[in-house]
Amino acid sequence: MKKERNVSAKSTNRSTKTTIIQTGNGLQNGQNKCPKCGSTDISLNPKTGNLRCNFCRYEFAEEKLEDFSSDLSKLEGQMIGSGVQDRILDTNDIITLKCTSCGAEVVIDTREVTQARCHWCRNTLSIQEQIPNGSIPDMVLPFHVTKMEAQKEIEKFVGKRKFFAHPQFQKEFTTENIMGVYFPYMVIDENAHASFIGEGEQFVRSYVRGNNQNQMVYYDADLYHVEREFDLTISDLTLESKKDRLDGTKANQTNNVINAIMPFDIENAVKWNANYLKGYTSERRDTNIDELKDFVEIQSKDIARFAASETLKQYDRGVRWENEEFQMKGQEWKAAYLPVWLYSYQQEKNQEKILHYVAVNARTKEVMGSVPIHYPKLLIVSFFLELIGIFLMFTVDFDYSFLFATIGFFYYFVIWNRYRNKSERHHYEKETKTEMKNIRKVDRFIQRERNLSNATIRGANYQDVSNQSFAEKIKKTFYQD
Numbered sequence: 001m002k003k004e005r006n007v008s009a010k011s012t013n014r015s016t017k018t019t020i021i022q023t024g025n026g027l028q029n030g031q032n033k034c035p036k037c038g039s040t041d042i043s044l045n046p047k048t049g050n051l052r053c054n055f056c057r058y059e060f061a062e063e064k065l066e067d068f069s070s071d072l073s074k075l076e077g078q079m080i081g082s083g084v085q086d087r088i089l090d091t092n093d094i095i096t097l098k099c100t101s102c103g104a105e106v107v108i109d110t111r112e113v114t115q116a117r118c119h120w121c122r123n124t125l126s127i128q129e130q131i132p133n134g135s136i137p138d139m140v141l142p143f144h145v146t147k148m149e150a151q152k153e154i155e156k157f158v159g160k161r162k163f164f165a166h167p168q169f170q171k172e173f174t175t176e177n178i179m180g181v182y183f184p185y186m187v188i189d190e191n192a193h194a195s196f197i198g199e200g201e202q203f204v205r206s207y208v209r210g211n212n213q214n215q216m217v218y219y220d221a222d223l224y225h226v227e228r229e230f231d232l233t234i235s236d237l238t239l240e241s242k243k244d245r246l247d248g249t250k251a252n253q254t255n256n257v258i259n260a261i262m263p264f265d266i267e268n269a270v271k272w273n274a275n276y277l278k279g280y281t282s283e284r285r286d287t288n289i290d291e292l293k294d295f296v297e298i299q300s301k302d303i304a305r306f307a308a309s310e311t312l313k314q315y316d317r318g319v320r321w322e323n324e325e326f327q328m329k330g331q332e333w334k335a336a337y338l339p340v341w342l343y344s345y346q347q348e349k350n351q352e353k354i355l356h357y358v359a360v361n362a363r364t365k366e367v368m369g370s371v372p373i374h375y376p377k378l379l380i381v382s383f384f385l386e387l388i389g390i391f392l393m394f395t396v397d398f399d400y401s402f403l404f405a406t407i408g409f410f411y412y413f414v415i416w417n418r419y420r421n422k423s424e425r426h427h428y429e430k431e432t433k434t435e436m437k438n439i440r441k442v443d444r445f446i447q448r449e450r451n452l453s454n455a456t457i458r459g460a461n462y463q464d465v466s467n468q469s470f471a472e473k474i475k476k477t478f479y480q481d
């Protein structure tokens with residue numbers, strides 16, 4: 001028998017106790033019938049987000065998937081939905097179902113779909129039980145934006161980026177073929193404890209010194225010893241659970257724009273029901289909890305740091321933490337399919353291929369995208385602006401007239417950013433729901449500092465995010481070889 005190692009919460013922030021919660025809707029594989037008329041022809045009505053019987057038009061919804069623990073602040077150990085369990089690699093993806101109406105056998109390839117029609121009696125057969133290959137999650141957030149609405153949003157987004165768009169792209173752009181995709185995510189709730197120790201500064205006054213040639217601004221500030229310690233619950237932290245999508249740094253694929261349309265209203269997600277996927281495509285999860293844990297921890301620490309910064313408003317010159325501790329006491333994991341409308345465009349550029357996406361959150365209509373740029377045009381316009389800038393630098397009498405010489409570069413960068421949106425991402429550190437409790441604060445005056453040359457505290461890190469360590473972690477976890 002395998003002996004479980006007993007690790008106390010003090011010595012590690014990872015408890016080993018795991019409870020698996022069965023999240024199935026209780027239905028068996030096979031016919032999933034309309035509660036009113038018994039038809040199996042059921043699909044999602046994206047106008048309402050409900051299921052609709054295509055025979056009698058009756059609308060209904062699957063039950064919501066509630067949190068596993070009623071009080072997150074008391075959660076200890078790990079609770080996971082049955083849809084989160086490790087994928088078993090030799091699982092047979094092909095499942096054969098027997099139609100209960102006519103007895104025919106229907107084959108479903110779960111890599112592609114979770115439903116198929118019986119060729120003989122036209123009944124729809126669905127996969128309802130969770131098979132351990134990552135294709136059946138615990139919950140689904142139904143599409144609530146129609147294709148037409150999504151097309152409008154995408155056209156609006158691209159329409160604002162026409163002038164410098166690549167001519168080939170302009171010619172080929174159409175929203176006719178946009179896809180409704182359910183992407184796989186992990187949704188995590190946490191109960192944690194965090195503590196921070198460092199120093200903060202408050203502005204007192206500023207003054208100018210020196211002669212006309214060499215003027216310098218100096219600052220006086222009050223220096224404080226600062227401590228914050230608190231219990232923290234985090235709700236619905238959402239992470240891509242497909243390796244490819246999690247990697248927002250890929251050069252040939254603009255995944256970051258799909259990341260940027262988060263957050264979703266996860267609280268409205270319902271239990272898995274294959275009917276929600278009819279007419280849409282889905283990607284399935286290819287990661288397990290163990291591979292994602294470190295990413296969750298990196299983001300959770302950022303979230304804790306931002307929660308702490310809410311209590312630091314009096315330090316207008318900022319805070320520098322010298323010691324940070326984060327202890328994860330308990331967590332809940334659920335696997336989810338979340339709805340995205342996706343336009344994609346493959347650009348071929350000197351033998352390199354870049355996949356540009358424009359993505360619409362199919363709940364909130366938030367849009368983000370990447371539009372291929374016509375570089376010759378952008379360079380010419382920037383160059384002319386640069387010439388004008390240089391002319392102005394020599395003709396306008398103004399202390400900072402040298403700034404005119406940067407105008408062309410500045411313009412180039414602004415436009416490039418507006419079209420490609422390469423730095424866009426989901427701001428989880430601010431947009432994730434948190435609750436702080438039992439806050440302990442220390443704010444102890446140390447001394448007044450004079451003649452400081454910095455406008456803010458040196459080494460301020462109270463609003464840092466760990467983008468860099470996240471990207472490195474991706475490399476280490478997924479591309480070891």
Ligand SMILES: [Zn+2]
Nearest residue numbers: 034037053056
């Ligand atoms: Zn019906």
Ligand SMILES: [Zn+2]
Nearest residue numbers: 099102118121
């Ligand atoms: Zn049949």
